[in-house]
Amino acid sequence: FLCLSVLQTACSVSHSSSSLSAFSSHKLPTVVQKGKGHSKLEALFNHPLYNLPRPELQEDDWLLRVKGDEDDSDTENEEEEREEEDREESATNDREWRSASEEDGYDKAAWTSDSETHPPWLRFHLGISRWELYDRKDPNLAEVTHYLATQRILNVVQKTGGTQLKLLMSFPNYGQALLKPMRQSRDAETDVNLFYFSDFERHNAEIAAFHLDRLLGFNRIPPVVGRLINMSTEIKEITTDRRLSRTFFTSPVGNMCFYGQCEYYCSTEHPVCGRPHVLEVSLATMLPDLSLAPRRSWRSPWRRSYSRTKQAQWEKDPAYCDTVKQTPPYNQGSRLVDVIDMAILDFLMSNMDRHHYETFEKFGNETFLLHLDNGRAFGRHSRDEPSILAPLRQCCRIRRSTLLRLQLLSHPDFRLSDVMRESLARDPLKRVAPLLSEPHLSALDRRLATVLQVVRDCQDHHDDIIYNDLEAGAS
Numbered sequence: 004f005l006c007l008s009v010l011q012t013a014c015s016v017s018h019s020s021s022s023l024s025a026f027s028s029h030k031l032p033t034v035v036q037k038g039k040g041h042s043k044l045e046a047l048f049n050h051p052l053y054n055l056p057r058p059e060l061q062e063d064d065w066l067l068r069v070k071g072d073e074d075d076s077d078t079e080n081e082e083e084e085r086e087e088e089d090r091e092e093s094a095t096n097d098r099e100w101r102s103a104s105e106e107d108g109y110d111k112a113a114w115t116s117d118s119e120t121h122p123p124w125l126r127f128h129l130g131i132s133r134w135e136l137y138d139r140k141d142p143n144l145a146e147v148t149h150y151l152a153t154q155r156i157l158n159v160v161q162k163t164g165g166t167q168l169k170l171l172m173s174f175p176n177y178g179q180a181l182l183k184p185m186r187q188s189r190d191a192e193t194d195v196n197l198f199y200f201s202d203f204e205r206h207n208a209e210i211a212a213f214h215l216d217r218l219l220g221f222n223r224i225p226p227v228v229g230r231l232i233n234m235s236t237e238i239k240e241i242t243t244d245r246r247l248s249r250t251f252f253t254s255p256v257g258n259m260c261f262y263g264q265c266e267y268y269c270s271t272e273h274p275v276c277g278r279p280h281v282l283e284v285s286l287a288t289m290l291p292d293l294s295l296a297p298r299r300s301w302r303s304p305w306r307r308s309y310s311r312t313k314q315a316q317w318e319k320d321p322a323y324c325d326t327v328k329q330t331p332p333y334n335q336g337s338r339l340v341d342v343i344d345m346a347i348l349d350f351l352m353s354n355m356d357r358h359h360y361e362t363f364e365k366f367g368n369e370t371f372l373l374h375l376d377n378g379r380a381f382g383r384h385s386r387d388e389p390s391i392l393a394p395l396r397q398c399c400r401i402r403r404s405t406l407l408r409l410q411l412l413s414h415p416d417f418r419l420s421d422v423m424r425e426s427l428a429r430d431p432l433k434r435v436a437p438l439l440s441e442p443h444l445s446a447l448d449r450r451l452a453t454v455l456q457v458v459r460d461c462q463d464h465h466d467d468i469i470y471n472d473l474e475a476g477a478s
């Protein structure tokens with residue numbers, strides 16, 4: 004019970020631990036940390052800017068829905084017929100799944116349309132809407148991360164696609180997670196001579212990005228949680244993937260290692276190693292399968308050239324944004340300010356690797372942007388990368404709600420580094436070491452000040468900077 008409501012930390016820490024009391028969930032009365040005052044994180048999430056009235060969601064604002072009995076008769080227009088087909092397809096998939104459940108280890112699924120019967124990952128899928136991936140106040144969010152952090156791992160295979168090693172983990176009631184392993188010590192800074200496209204991915208960056216995105220009020224990154232796994236019993240002995248299992252070896256000091264098969268860093272020279280077989284990893288909740296919820300991938304207009312020598316157009320042309328503003332889908336609705344939100348997130352965590360973003364096809368152009376793949380963030384704390392802010396600097400547009408939240412986060416009562424530290428302390432890996440070192444946390448405050456300065460510079464030279472998403476009528 005408590006395990007679920009105070010997030011995963013609670014379950015494995017003894018009652019005498021005082022660090023626990025600071026991390027009460029919104030469902031419990033606020034427990035004040037001894038001698039340290041109140042929780043800034045709770046104060047932030049209680050602020051009106053994090054509790055804005057939201058437009059009432061219509062039926063087609065949900066990504067998926069459970070087929071109910073009353074749905075059977077409503078096939079009046081084409082749209083609904085198409086959805087009907089989708090639902091039938093999903094029902095078929097469910098049946099196929101259920102027959103697969105005869106396999107060892109999988110629970111017999113007895114899910115009905117009653118959400119009480121659904122496992123946390125399914126409730127997460129059913130909660131995805133047109134405007135956000137999850138509702139921050141939904142208690143299921145803590146249950147999803149708790150689930151990923153504690154459930155038995157049933158199977159492991161390598162996930163194809165992308166360039167670096169990733170594993171797909173399966174759990175007893177059909178949940179899945181995307182695993183990225185720890186490859187470097189927490190506070191190793193990326194070598195200054197390494198290009199961003201050669202940088203290792205970091206498991207703690209995936210975790211921290213989820214927390215940061217949520218603190219910014221975006222809710223556009225699937226829940227990610229840290230976990231310690233046993234490489235022998237939770238990968239090597241159970242994987243059905245030969246390409247993976249044959250890359251295991253024991254290092255000269257006796258640690259268990261593997262390297263898998265992929266384009267970058269999958270070799271004996273770049274092993275993933277445990278101590279001696281315990282490995283820190285990040286686990287990201289999987290989005291609904293592409294067959295149920297197809298996604299569209301968009302090339303970022305501010306994509307880097309991914310070449311040592313070439314510059315991208317946006318780096319050469321100061322009026323680049325004028326072109327973007329006239330090009331669909333950036334010429335309408337919130338798409339341009341959504342890309343600018345994404346640039347702000349990326350600048351704060353110094354992620355230069357946002358070559359693409361994705362959306363759910365079902366919602367067309369009127370929807371939020373998914374911020375997937377954040378493994379190359381938080382590589383350096385001692386330097387900022389101004390070019391990541393090019394969309395904001397060149398377009399001088401920003402959502403009103405984003406600007407107001409950034410201003411709030413720069414206020415000492417809600418300081419970004421403080422709420423980030425508090426939020427990350429809820430992750431189970433906090434017991435091993437803080438998810439982000441103090442220099443990374445201070446870098447967040449420094450970069451936030453830079454973002455606000457860029458907005459002020461814009462205000463000195465341009466009109467029409469604010470995209471007012473807080474007024475009725477604007478979305």
Ligand SMILES: Nc1ncnc2c1ncn2[C@@H]1O[C@H](COP(=O)(O)OP(=O)(O)OP(=O)(O)O)[C@@H](O)[C@H]1O
Nearest residue numbers: 164165166167168181225287288289290375376377
């Ligand atoms: N939580 C998720 N659920 C479902 N699919 C995901 C999730 N996260 C990532 N993916 C998919 O997996 C693909 C590869 O993941 P990711 O981008 O993290 O790997 P990568 O090796 O860094 O790829 P690249 O080298 O192309 O940047 C993504 O493009 C995305 O479509």
Ligand SMILES: [Mn+2]
Nearest residue numbers: 165356376378
């Ligand atoms: Mn990547």
